[in-house]
Amino acid sequence: MKFSRYFFSFIISFWTTGYCQFSFSGALTTNYGQSKNDFNIQETLLDINGNWNNWTGWIQLEHSDPPELGRSLKGIRKFRLGYSSGAYTIKLGDIYEFWGRGLMVNMVDDQAIDLDTGVRGGLLNWANDLVQIDLFGGTQNIWRSSNEVFGFNDRVPNYEVDHTLYGGRIAANYHQWHGAVKYMQVNEEHLLPRIDTIEKVGHQLIGVNIEYYGPTTDFGFEYVKKDAKGFGFYGLINMYIGDWSIGTSYKNYHFADLSPDDRWDFVNIIGGALTIQQMPTLFEQHATRLLGRITHQIDYNDELGFDLRLKGPLFQNTIFSFSYASSSRHKEWYLDNNWNWIMGGSSGLLPSTKPVFNAFREMYAELEGYLLNGNLHYNIGSGLTNDVTDLYLNRYTDSNRSYSYESLSATTLPAQFTYTINQKFSLELKYEYQELKKGVNTYSELPTNMPPFTSNFLKDKQINRIFSVGLGRSPLWSMSLMMDYANTEERIIVDKVRDKNSIEEMLGNLWDTSLTWANMEISYNISSNHRLTVMYGSQRGGVLCSNGVCRYVQPFENGFKIGLIAVL
Amino acid sequence: MKKWILISVLVLLASTLYGQNKVPDIKLKRMNGKSVMLQDFLKKGPVLINFWATWCAPCKKEMVHLDEFEKKYTDKGLSVLAISIDSQKSISQVRSYIRAKKYSFDVFLDPNSQVLKKLNGNLMPTDILIGQDGTILWRHNGYIPGDEKKMEAEIKAAVQSTS
Numbered sequence: 001m002k003f004s005r006y007f008f009s010f011i012i013s014f015w016t017t018g019y020c021q022f023s024f025s026g027a028l029t030t031n032y033g034q035s036k037n038d039f040n041i042q043e044t045l046l047d048i049n050g051n052w053n054n055w056t057g058w059i060q061l062e063h064s065d066p067p068e069l070g071r072s073l074k075g076i077r078k079f080r081l082g083y084s085s086g087a088y089t090i091k092l093g094d095i096y097e098f099w100g101r102g103l104m105v106n107m108v109d110d111q112a113i114d115l116d117t118g119v120r121g122g123l124l125n126w127a128n129d130l131v132q133i134d135l136f137g138g139t140q141n142i143w144r145s146s147n148e149v150f151g152f153n154d155r156v157p158n159y160e161v162d163h164t165l166y167g168g169r170i171a172a173n174y175h176q177w178h179g180a181v182k183y184m185q186v187n188e189e190h191l192l193p194r195i196d197t198i199e200k201v202g203h204q205l206i207g208v209n210i211e212y213y214g215p216t217t218d219f220g221f222e223y224v225k226k227d228a229k230g231f232g233f234y235g236l237i238n239m240y241i242g243d244w245s246i247g248t249s250y251k252n253y254h255f256a257d258l259s260p261d262d263r264w265d266f267v268n269i270i271g272g273a274l275t276i277q278q279m280p281t282l283f284e285q286h287a288t289r290l291l292g293r294i295t296h297q298i299d300y301n302d303e304l305g306f307d308l309r310l311k312g313p314l315f316q317n318t319i320f321s322f323s324y325a326s327s328s329r330h331k332e333w334y335l336d337n338n339w340n341w342i343m344g345g346s347s348g349l350l351p352s353t354k355p356v357f358n359a360f361r362e363m364y365a366e367l368e369g370y371l372l373n374g375n376l377h378y379n380i381g382s383g384l385t386n387d388v389t390d391l392y393l394n395r396y397t398d399s400n401r402s403y404s405y406e407s408l409s410a411t412t413l414p415a416q417f418t419y420t421i422n423q424k425f426s427l428e429l430k431y432e433y434q435e436l437k438k439g440v441n442t443y444s445e446l447p448t449n450m451p452p453f454t455s456n457f458l459k460d461k462q463i464n465r466i467f468s469v470g471l472g473r474s475p476l477w478s479m480s481l482m483m484d485y486a487n488t489e490e491r492i493i494v495d496k497v498r499d500k501n502s503i504e505e506m507l508g509n510l511w512d513t514s515l516t517w518a519n520m521e522i523s524y525n526i527s528s529n530h531r532l533t534v535m536y537g538s539q540r541g542g543v544l545c546s547n548g549v550c551r552y553v554q555p556f557e558n559g560f561k562i563g564l565i566a567v568l
Numbered sequence: 569m570k571k572w573i574l575i576s577v578l579v580l581l582a583s584t585l586y587g588q589n590k591v592p593d594i595k596l597k598r599m600n601g602k603s604v605m606l607q608d609f610l611k612k613g614p615v616l617i618n619f620w621a622t623w624c625a626p627c628k629k630e631m632v633h634l635d636e637f638e639k640k641y642t643d644k645g646l647s648v649l650a651i652s653i654d655s656q657k658s659i660s661q662v663r664s665y666i667r668a669k670k671y672s673f674d675v676f677l678d679p680n681s682q683v684l685k686k687l688n689g690n691l692m693p694t695d696i697l698i699g700q701d702g703t704i705l706w707r708h709n710g711y712i713p714g715d716e717k718k719m720e721a722e723i724k725a726a727v728q729s730t731s
Contacts, residue, residue, distance in 0.1 A: 023589060023590040023591075023592070024589070025589055025687075025688050025704070026688065027688035027689075027690060029690055047685065047688060049685075049686055049687075049688060051590070051592035056592050056686075058685075058686070084593075096680045096682050097680075098656075098679045098680045101656055101659075102655075102656040102679075106656060106679075106680070107680060108655065108680050108681075109680070109681075127603070129602075171601075173601060173602055176600065178600065178601035178602075211601060213599065213600035213601065218663065236660050238660065238663065238664060240663075240664070240667055243667055243668050243670060244668070245663070245664035245667055245668065247660065247664065249660060278655075278656060279656065280656045280657060280659075280660070281656075281657045285622075285623045285654075285655075285657045285658045286623070287623040287624065287625060309660075309661065309664070311661070311664045311665065311668050312668050313668055313669075319665075319668050319669065368628065370632075374632075377629050377713075379625060416625060418629065418713060420713040420714070422714075423714050423717060424714050425714070426712060426713035426714060472712035472713065472714075473712070473714075474712040474713060474714025474715045474717070474718070475708070475712065475714065475715045475718050478710075478712050523710070525709075525710075528706060528707055528708050529707060531691070531709050531710070565690050565691065565709065567688050567707060568688075
């Protein structure tokens, strides 16, 4: 923190000595929210960017107590000073680099899910048209939430792992080819809370990637080897036939073999994929709420899969997209006679569709286009999802074969229509429908008292509906009313009594709104640089996913949120 | 901490009053991995930067108009640069979407949003119109049908002041 202050003072004095020669800009983002279930938010971020000749500077200040997700901070969050001259670039401070497809280095700062894999240190880059050399070094503190550590809170991370990293890359471009070789050393300080010891572990990563980018085809692969056993492979090929494209990608991430009980335990298990390795996920990144809530949580330690994609114009002004994704673990895990998990048979080079391999499959098709002389924009989708999220039991005995697992299967239909009434006004309608089955499946060759399927919901399946209607007045304002409705809730959270807001009470005359979350939002563009957003009502909680990482976000009950974005 | 925030705000105010709101010469990465400098486009005339993503519905609605502007004003010096912030999850879909839509503007990748942050972007889509001298002439967050009228008026003014 002291270093940050000195650095900050240096930059401020450096800038202020000759500010009129400098170019400055900044952005302020502030959010305030107050709800009846104490999910209160108070966060402000101030970014200041400056540049002078070959120099650039960036500082991000945060004042949050508490933020929507993450730890409270009142002070300097990020800073960086950069210098570029000819082929050279030097950066000091918080650096964010993305190499290849991210199998080795993918530094992201995603505040929506409180994921920050940035490195505080330095970067030296030399590049011409043919060759690029990068060297970096620094430290990284990864904070995450875990119930393996005291003070678990799904909103505030309670466990930290510190890393010291340095690495380098040599990349080359030749006509339509691009390739790179890279190396990274990571020294990890990992607190093991059960024995109250800090374990110091070193990791070495070596990688290569080659890509070709042609007029009718592009393809490439990236391979990373970590320590003695771990590796990650990603390959893709896209072909373009006229305006149509067909593509497939393949992933094989195998950095650790962890039993179903240890699979998500990043506190007591050391040696798996590093957080800086944010790799391609190979399933659709959904923008709709209901599909977003059931996004597959990728296991970067042990996942094998592929996807198939097709996209092109069906007829004038309409684009058709189709994707199919399949993945699983590499090996089957089963319980021996002592009820210990043992690694069993492999699924080979392709993912298994068997539940004991934690199989995941998703098919998604979408039509996007315009009708009525371009005045009506539509987007209609359909998704089928099957995901085995946990394996509880898998036994082979002389007399019986039995297994039990938790899964979800869903059919989701999202649709969105925007109608341009005239040059200023437009109307937007969104409707999403989902049938979701989630529960524990049990199989046994011998008769058993266990039912074949026990729903996690009070009903056999959950029906979710989201309806939103909005009116926009360009370029000044837009307003929307959103209703998020479920027919049942999960058993573990059904006891919570909700505090209905006045919109839900009004709707209560039409249907039972005990499981309806409704809100109204108004956005106003004060100027082209200032945008104010006010929301009143409730927002349903659920899983929020980004970059393959998912977090549970609490519901926001009967309150208001105010947000201001200002570019200075 | 309050004094640091106060100093920062004062610096910003001073810069707003006396400083020049110019963009730095940013390195942009093309889909084929090659890099190009923003300055190379500014030599030809004004530049409209659009930040978008394949998962952003309003961005897709806006892009139809960006393509129209690119075709209409390119011979007057305008360059439209569409910078995708798709992460490693969806980056492989960028080229197929652009091809399916037959868009002719230049497309770049910013998978960890570093260019977006350098230009103080927060929402998707974000549009920034830059004059030939590197000064930010106009910017806009989000998209509501009809916003393209204001955008075109700003582009017209920018290309006229250049010619």
